[in-house]
Amino acid sequence: MVSTIEKNIQVATHKRQPLISRVQLRKIMLGAILPVGLLVIWEFAGRQSYLNPLLLPMPSEIYHEFIYLLQHGGLLGHLQVSTGRALTGFLVGGGLGLLAGILVGFSYKSEKMLDPSIQMLRMLPHLAIAPLFILWFGFGETSKLLLIAKGSFFPLYVNTFLGIRSMDRKLFEVANVLQFNKWNLVTKLIIPSALPNIFLGIRLSLGVAWLGLVVAEMMGSTTGIGFLINDARAMAMISTVFVGIIIFAVLGKLSDSLVLFIERKCLRWQQNFRGG
Amino acid sequence: MSERALVIERLNKIFTTPNERVVALREIDLQVKQGEFITVIGPSGCGKSTLLKIVAGLDVEYDGKVELNGQQIKGPSLEKGFIFQEPRLFPWLTVEKNIAGDQSLKDPKVRGKVHELIRLVKLEGFEKAYPKELSGGMAQRVSIARALLRKPDILLLDEPFGALDAFTRSHMQEVLLNIWETNKTTMIFVTHDLDEAVFLGQRVVIMNPRPGHIKSVLPIELSFPRKRSSLAFQEMRRTVLNEFEKVEEESYTVGAGI
Structure with missing residues (x-):
């Protein structure tokens, strides 16, 4: 009896799935119902002239504007600049946040010393800090990068710290019995058990990086999607504003999905409730 | 005596x-x-x-x-090997890596011993399984193998x-x-x-x-x-x-x- 159960489990563990299964396709379609439905209603309402085209252009108009910008408006260039800024800011801020989280997570002393100050800085809003950065570093890349980095520092810091501190004491006892050295304690026990929280931190940090990017680019810039939106707003080119906003939404979602994908690969060992 | x-x-x-x-x-x-x-x-x-x-x-x-x-x-x-009431396996490691613990499976000697122990506790075929895929008895057998690898x-x-x-x-x-x-x-x-x-x-x-x-x-x-x-x-x-x-x-x- 036992052996058949064990065999079944064995089969389950070694089964490989195609790249996109039927279940996944259904999941994607489930997620698409809301936005697609909204677009259809929106387009329909526009064509029936229920909407003021100066305030809410139809999706088809936004699409045409998108194609135009792609071909003649240097959209790809703006996209590249924005993505580069967001990523660099995220890497700098998130990286430092991860390091600080590890440091403070491991040492009680550094927690008492650093954490109160960090929590104070965390509460400072972007818009309050931005003028200071501009005064210090001008309108160049440095102030933009710092603003984005400042945002993405905190989610990774807080979650890394939390992940390290929520390690299971019982597993620590096992490592003690098995005489793990410091290095193995960190790499085999503490980091893996903090990994779910670290991934959450990465996702939140990336999201905040995109938010910081908009603030940075709208404040004073001649390139990037944020500039595109701000510029179009000044000229009352409402379709362009929408293109910019949608690009932000899509980019944000894509980067989040990418991290989620990596997370799933790294955390295959987890067993969680996935919703009923 | x-x-x-x-x-x-x-x-x-x-x-x-x-x-x-x-x-x-x-x-x-x-x-x-x-x-x-x-x-x-x-x-x-x-x-x-x-x-x-x-x-x-x-x-x-x-x-x-x-x-x-x-x-x-x-x-x-x-x-001194110790077996706890719960298996206390590392959930992020496969069966063989749990047994190896701080030792590297790349070392053929360790690898050989780990697989010998897997046979001893009758878990052949589960080398690459994660703890969540094991029953309680199987998980406890892994923890016994883990203790035995250290030759207590x-x-x-x-x-x-x-x-x-x-x-x-x-x-x-x-x-x-x-x-x-x-x-x-x-x-x-x-x-x-x-x-x-x-x-x-x-x-x-x-x-x-x-x-x-x-x-x-x-x-x-x-x-x-x-x-x-x-x-x-x-x-x-x-x-x-x-x-x-x-x-x-x-x-x-x-x-x-x-």
């Missing part, structure tokens, strides 16, 4: 909380021979797990002599099969006896299951609570493999049960405050 692996003399252990002092163990004397299988049984709160933690080196605040191979126990070491002189088991169903438990007992006969590892096995204590142990240590102390040590002179249904086994079981009931009566009269 073979060498004494573990010598415990006049062991006392007191837990102090801000409000009170609780004597957990009083004047424990116990000698365990190399390769012997000892079971420790007693009602909850009799200090049997505390005794095991002290031998494991997980609790070093005690008074008295506790020596393994002539060395006073001052902390955990690889000579003594294996300390703290109610390791307590959470398993009756069928799995008796299967695991046979797996453990098989390991003991193959490896000749000294075993100290704490349990609250009388049947298990008699089935496994060459000697049964009966403990009594408040304060925790050894009430008696009974030799189980039955040859292995033992049969639960045999008359001799049933008689032995009754002897231990009688002793055990005396313990319970005493503890009820002593602990009349409840």
Whole structure:
């Protein structure tokens, strides 16, 4: 009896799935119902002239504007600049946040010393800090990068710290019995058990990086999607504003999905409730 | 007579909380021979797990002599394997990596030993499975293999099969006896299951609570493999049960405050 159960489990563990299964396709379609439905209603309402085209252009108009910008408006260039800024800011801020989280997570002393100050800085809003950065570093890349980095520092810091501190004491006892050295304690026990929280931190940090990017680019810039939106707003080119906003939404979602994908690969060992 | 692996003399252990002092163990004397299988049984709160933690080196605040191979126990070491009540596997590691622990599977020697142990605990085919894919009994077998890889002189088991169903438990007992006969590892096995204590142990240590102390040590002179249904086994079981009931009566009269 036992052996058949064990065999079944064995089969389950070694089964490989195609790249996109039927279940996944259904999941994607489930997620698409809301936005697609909204677009259809929106387009329909526009064509029936229920909407003021100066305030809410139809999706088809936004699409045409998108194609135009792609071909003649240097959209790809703006996209590249924005993505580069967001990523660099995220890497700098998130990286430092991860390091600080590890440091403070491991040492009680550094927690008492650093954490109160960090929590104070965390509460400072972007818009309050931005003028200071501009005064210090001008309108160049440095102030933009710092603003984005400042945002993405905190989610990774807080979650890394939390992940390290929520390690299971019982597993620590096992490592003690098995005489793990410091290095193995960190790499085999503490980091893996903090990994779910670290991934959450990465996702939140990336999201905040995109938010910081908009603030940075709208404040004073001649390139990037944020500039595109701000510029179009000044000229009352409402379709362009929408293109910019949608690009932000899509980019944000894509980067989040990418991290989620990596997370799933790294955390295959987890067993969680996935919703009923 | 073979060498004494573990010598415990006049062991006392007191837990102090801000409000009170609780004597957990009083004047424990116990000698365990190399390769012997000892079971420790007693009602909850009799200090049997505390005794095991002290031998494991997980609790070093005690008074008295506790020596393994002539060395006073001052902390955990690889000579002392410990099996917890729960398997306590690392959920992010596969079965083989859990067994290897801090050792690298890239080393062919480690790899060979790990796979040999996987065969010993009958888990072939599950090398790459994660703990979430294992049943309770399978997970506990992984934790036994993990302890055995370190080639401990003594294996300390703290109610390791307590959470398993009756069928799995008796299967695991046979797996453990098989390991003991193959490896000749000294075993100290704490349990609250009388049947298990008699089935496994060459000697049964009966403990009594408040304060925790050894009430008696009974030799189980039955040859292995033992049969639960045999008359001799049933008689032995009754002897231990009688002793055990005396313990319970005493503890009820002593602990009349409840």
